[in-house]
Amino acid sequence: MKEDIREVLINEEQLKNKVMKLGKQISKDYEGESLTVICILKGAVMFMTELIKNIEIPIEIDFMDVSSYGNQTTSSGVVKIIKDLDSSIEGKNILIVEDIIDSGLTLNYLMKILKSRSPKSVEICSLLDKPEGRNVDMEVKYVGFIVPDAFLVGYGLDFAEKYRNLPYIGILKEEIYLS
Ligand SMILES: O=P(O)(O)OC[C@H]1O[C@H](OP(=O)(O)OP(=O)(O)O)[C@H](O)[C@@H]1O
Ligand code: HPA
Ligand SMILES: [Mg+2]
Numbered sequence: 001m002k003e004d005i006r007e008v009l010i011n012e013e014q015l016k017n018k019v020m021k022l023g024k025q026i027s028k029d030y031e032g033e034s035l036t037v038i039c040i041l042k043g044a045v046m047f048m049t050e051l052i053k054n055i056e057i058p059i060e061i062d063f064m065d066v067s068s069y070g071n072q073t074t075s076s077g078v079v080k081i082i083k084d085l086d087s088s089i090e091g092k093n094i095l096i097v098e099d100i101i102d103s104g105l106t107l108n109y110l111m112k113i114l115k116s117r118s119p120k121s122v123e124i125c126s127l128l129d130k131p132e133g134r135n136v137d138m139e140v141k142y143v144g145f146i147v148p149d150a151f152l153v154g155y156g157l158d159f160a161e162k163y164r165n166l167p168y169i170g171i172l173k174e175e176i177y178l179s
Contacts, residue, residue, distance in 0.1 A: 009170060022142055040097065062085045096114070104134050
């Protein structure tokens with residue numbers, strides 16, 4: 001796996017510190033409130049599990065699986081729900097946890113669906129934000145790192161389902177996805 005990485009963009013230490021900081025901020029912002037954290041499968045799994053360890057208020061968790069990339073490095077633009085939430089979100093404070101916002105299509109679609117289910121509030125926490133990839137405008141309350149326009153893998157992010165278990169965020173060598 002390592003030999004396919006051009007450069008480590010964000011190392012384990014940087015990830016740990018940022019996740020801690022985000023967890024503290026979320027704990028402060030939702031103090032005295034209820035909170036349901038929604039993990040968007042599969043990319044956000046690693047980030048979400050680390051993040052909730054750093055949230056110091058009672059929470060509920062739920063999972064949703066949507067997909068738009070298949071085995072490509074560019075979004076198909078069509079977002080499919082593969083697994084929906086287990087519980088109703090009506091009247092609840094919702095925090096969507098994502099690994100990356102790139103074109104914005106996934107989150108744009110998710111926000112529309114979730115807002116139509118009458119939650120009390122919906123906010124987004126994304127570990128990475130790639131502004132140069134954006135096709136639709138999105139407001140993201142919590143962002144870990146702004147990243148350059150390169151295809152990234154690791155810490156949950158994949159290319160063709162591979163590299164998710166790398167403990168850092170790396171830039172994938174172009175020859176891997178151009179070949
Ligand atoms: O802003 P966008 O251009 O929509 O891209 C971001 C989304 O794409 C990736 O998911 P993917 O659909 O590849 O599924 P995965 O999480 O299972 O890898 C990533 O995890 C985000 O959910
Ligand atoms: O840079 C990326 N890497 C992995 N998955 C992604 N989904 C959107 N952008 C990316
Ligand atoms: Mg993916």
